[in-house]
Amino acid sequence: MPAAQPPASPDSTVRESAHAFRAKGRPRSAAADLAILDATREALAELGWGGLTMGHVAVRAKVAKTTLYRRWPSKNELVVDAVASLFDELVMPDLGNLRDDIEAVVTQFADLLARPETQAALLALFAEGIRDPQLHRRIREAIVDPQKHLVRQGRAAAQARGELEPDTDAEAAAQEVDIIFDTIAGTVEHRVLVSGEPITPEWTRRFTDLLLGPLTTG
Amino acid sequence: MPAAQPPASPDSTVRESAHAFRAKGRPRSAAADLAILDATREALAELGWGGLTMGHVAVRAKVAKTTLYRRWPSKNELVVDAVASLFDELVMPDLGNLRDDIEAVVTQFADLLARPETQAALLALFAEGIRDPQLHRRIREAIVDPQKHLVRQGRAAAQARGELEPDTDAEAAAQEVDIIFDTIAGTVEHRVLVSGEPITPEWTRRFTDLLLGPLTTG
DNA sequence: CTGCTTTCGCTACAGGTCGTAGCGTAACTG
DNA sequence: CAGTTACGCTACGACCTGTAGCGAAAGCAG
Numbered sequence: 241m242p243a244a245q246p247p248a249s250p251d252s253t254v255r256e257s258a259h260a261f262r263a264k265g266r267p268r269s270a271a272a273d274l275a276i277l278d279a280t281r282e283a284l285a286e287l288g289w290g291g292l293t294m295g296h297v298a299v300r301a302k303v304a305k306t307t308l309y310r311r312w313p314s315k316n317e318l319v320v321d322a323v324a325s326l327f328d329e330l331v332m333p334d335l336g337n338l339r340d341d342i343e344a345v346v347t348q349f350a351d352l353l354a355r356p357e358t359q360a361a362l363l364a365l366f367a368e369g370i371r372d373p374q375l376h377r378r379i380r381e382a383i384v385d386p387q388k389h390l391v392r393q394g395r396a397a398a399q400a401r402g403e404l405e406p407d408t409d410a411e412a413a414a415q416e417v418d419i420i421f422d423t424i425a426g427t428v429e430h431r432v433l434v435s436g437e438p439i440t441p442e443w444t445r446r447f448t449d450l451l452l453g454p455l456t457t458g
Numbered sequence: 459m460p461a462a463q464p465p466a467s468p469d470s471t472v473r474e475s476a477h478a479f480r481a482k483g484r485p486r487s488a489a490a491d492l493a494i495l496d497a498t499r500e501a502l503a504e505l506g507w508g509g510l511t512m513g514h515v516a517v518r519a520k521v522a523k524t525t526l527y528r529r530w531p532s533k534n535e536l537v538v539d540a541v542a543s544l545f546d547e548l549v550m551p552d553l554g555n556l557r558d559d560i561e562a563v564v565t566q567f568a569d570l571l572a573r574p575e576t577q578a579a580l581l582a583l584f585a586e587g588i589r590d591p592q593l594h595r596r597i598r599e600a601i602v603d604p605q606k607h608l609v610r611q612g613r614a615a616a617q618a619r620g621e622l623e624p625d626t627d628a629e630a631a632a633q634e635v636d637i638i639f640d641t642i643a644g645t646v647e648h649r650v651l652v653s654g655e656p657i658t659p660e661w662t663r664r665f666t667d668l669l670l671g672p673l674t675t676g
Numbered sequence: 677c678t679g680c681t682t683t684c685g686c687t688a689c690a691g692g693t694c695g696t697a698g699c700g701t702a703a704c705t706g
Numbered sequence: 707c708a709g710t711t712a713c714g715c716t717a718c719g720a721c722c723t724g725t726a727g728c729g730a731a732a733g734c735a736g
Contacts, residue, residue: 265711266703288589304714359588366652367581371506376654384652419664426648431640434584434602446637453671483682484732511722522685
């Protein structure tokens with residue numbers, strides 16, 4: 241979903257009859273969207289963030305450069321959409337105990353970060369988002385925040401099993417989710433993308449020890 | 459220290475009599491180095507990573523663009539040197555107990571990440587480093603690895619106090635240092651730069667709880 | 677003081693990317 | 707059919723990159 245430029249409706253008030261909007265004129269090619277996003281991911285993997293140019297993507301997608309700009313205002317937004325779908329693969333498995341669930345999610349995330357498209361895009365997008373509040377919001381909505389749901393799911397499952405105590409304060413629970421999320425995402429990203437070392441099963445086990453606390457080691 | 463281009467010695471074998479090297483010709487202006495690095499930090503804070511150009515830095519430092527390129531091969535290396543010194547401010551305080559030490563270091567790191575120069579540079583450099591092994595190595599040597607020493611210091615101090623058990627296996631200890639380091643650095647960076655939320659004293663306390671484990675909460 | 681060497685500031689340049697404008701054509705609706 | 711919008715193409719100005727060439731400046735050795 242580009243969802244970038246509303247197709248230039250000259251009267252962009254709250255018209256649009258519920259769902260049957262966009263009637264007039266030649267419709268946008270859905271095939272072009274797919275080709276563009278595929279080309280973007282390919283170019284990211286091959287050329288990296290710095291090597292990716294709008295002109296190059298257009299050529300590779302067999303699309304005019306102007307068509308590209310009609311849908312995405314810049315490289316940043318294009319890459320967000322191209323990469324966001326990759327993060328949908330992450331799922332919370334519910335393997336019957338909290339440790340296995342955590343290790344499974346960490347492993348999935350590590351595999352995702354091992355892909356060249358992801359490596360090329362993720363940190364660069366985060367960096368761009370620092371100076372562009374709109375992009376920052378879009379990154380969080382499309383890439384970051386959906387993953388927080390995994391933490392909530394895992395916690396809820398562990399609480400249902402009796403591994404964790406049920407929440408008493410909703411706000412405290414939300415803060416704990418935030419901390420756990422930043423810890424898992426940040427640590428794995430730092431390990432893979434900054435320290436440049438791999439996520440082995442043993443590392444995952446040790447890191448999970450840290451998250452679970454000495455409850456399980458003693 | 460630029461340390462980038464050895465001043466074009468035509469015979470660049472292992473000459474250099476120990477330390478009294480570089481005798482001939484006009485010496486490089488040390489003042490220019492300082493002016494360039496200051497200008498780089500200023501421009502980073504004002505314009506961000508994307509807005510920073512070599513030409514702009516040259517103008518701001520009142521230096522010819524060619525002079526800039528004689529010392530640093532590209533923007534990436536220049537920014538590494540400009541930002542690395544900021545990370546030297548981090549110190550391990552040794553406040554008498556592990557919790558206070560951790561919270562102090564986290565707070566220092568959070569303050570550093572609150573500065574606009576750091577925000578503009580850090581993630582962008584990490585992103586660039588992914589495709590450039592030489593840059594990646596330089597970032598780790600100048601920025602990342604020195605901080606690992608803080609973890610070693612803190613652990614040693616805690617062991618001396620009896621808060622942590624002494625190391626038995628050297629390799630296991632090194633792995634634990636790596637994990638702790640990636641966890642602290644990664645989590646704080648993710649919280650500040652990706653989630654975009656501040657590091658409050660309460661957050662620091664909760665995060666330290668996580669690091670120390672339920673030992674201290676119960 | 678006189679060469680020798682290297683840096684310095686300046687100008688100019690080719691190469692590449694960006695993002696937009698203009699045009700004729702294609703596709704879809706009523 | 708007319709009306710509307712998307713498409714492909716070309717061209718363009720603006721900007722940044724990194725290098726080359728020049729004369730002048732700042733050191734050092736004799």
